[in-house]
Amino acid sequence: MTWQKSSYCGEGESCLHVATDAALTPTIQLTESADPTQAILSTTPHAFTSLLRTLKETPSRG
Template identity: 60%
Template sequence: MPQHFPWQRSSFCGSGDSCVHIARTWQKSSHCSEGEACVHISTGPATIHLTESADPTHSILTTTPSTFRTLIHALKEETSARV
């Protein structure tokens, strides 16, 4: 599971130093076989975070639930069209 970027700042936090941070919980894709290259997902109230465990830059893609749902729908359509 990714260990980078484990904390998320509260969306209600102002610009000062006193702020609440929550720990993200990452979940490995159920379509991931054993090995290093796996997609991991972490969800928040208004965001979804994606990362790939073999990425040396530890990049995190952040999107909205609606956009993520559209991506998953498109991927499923593409997969079923190939069958």
């Protein structure tokens, strides 16, 4: 798999990485760069799109 790092990630930060798995098409893989176990979450493109839509619509709290 070829992992793509989030464009919102700065140098040295913990970041979300996204990949597609040709063997599991259509499956989207997610992992977090600071996770020493390198756990991978698998989801469908539809569910991933819904997650992104929800995150964009939710006001940030910081």
